[in-house]
Amino acid sequence: MALLPRLRQLMRRPVSASRVGARRPTGAARRGDTLHEDALRSMLGDDPNDEKAFVALAEIVRRRAAEAVAHEDPLSGHAEEAVTADRDAERQKAADLAVWSLGEELAGNPRAWYPLVEVARLSVRDDPEGAARRLSTAVERDHSGRALVAAVGLLRQAGRPVEALNLGVGHWRPKEHDPEVARELVLAALEADRPGEAKQHIAALDLHPRQRAVADLRTELQALVARAEGSPAGGSPAGA
Structure with a gap:
């Protein structure tokens, strides 16, 4: 279908920080979406890690991409059920690619880490090495530890607790980072059947400057x- 090559072409284009927040002209956009999209892009231009704004904008581009596929001519040579299944799969693929393109665009801002995490979420199963690179970049861009919480959690959810531990141990700064990093690392250690390592991560909380917290x-x-x-056998930790 014509939409998918266009989206892949967008994904391959070099990203410039000056494009972040720019309005994407489209004749297919709903009138309300256009104003909303402009406002969301402006917000993300100010703070590319605004999770609520990213999710709202991703929903707009996801719906637009899916609708574009739905409006194309039916597939030929298939039974009606097969056509419906193929079209649903293409809509999902187009929607994911549209969000991927959005994330890559916003990631052109050197302060952006959340868009990188979301692109990694879309690619972690099919391209684990690429996802790992994006997560590493995201973590390096953030000094609060929020990106590390998200990155370690994403790898855990993808069934990669050892990779989650490697990323976390290499970047965690217990004195400075959000203490929620400890939770993700402890859960990853337990899922990797490493209770001794989990205890070490708990002990690292002693370095946090606000012990009551x-x-x-x-x-x-x-x-x-x-x-x-x-x-x-170690079991499955609660809250995993």
Whole structure:
């Protein structure tokens, strides 16, 4: 279909930070979407890591791409059921590619990490190496630890706890980062059947400057490790 090559071409174009927040002209856009899209792009130009704005804009481009596929001519040479299944698959693929293109565009801003995480989410199963590179870049761009929380969590959800640990251990700064990084690392260690490593991550919370703020988290994580060690094969940690 014609839409997919166009989207792939967009994905291959070099990204410039000056394009972030720019309006994409389209004759197919809904009138309300155009104003909303402009506002969302402006917000993301100011803060490319605004999660709510990204999700809202992604929904617009996702719907637009899916509708473009739906309006194309039916596939020939297939039974009606097969045509419907093929069209649904193409709509999903087009929608994902549109969000991918949006994420790559916004990632041209050197402050952007959230768009990189979202593109990695779309590619982690089919292109794990590319996803790992994007996550590493995202983590390096963020000094709060929020990107690391998201990146480690994404790898865990993809069934890659060892990779999650490698990324987290290489970038975690317990004194500076969001303590939620510890939660993700402990869960990844338990999922990798490494309770001893999980305990080390809990111990690293002692370096956090606000000990009262991490007291409840430490207690919760210690309980998770104790529960995992008490099961015959390590078990599946709660909250995974």
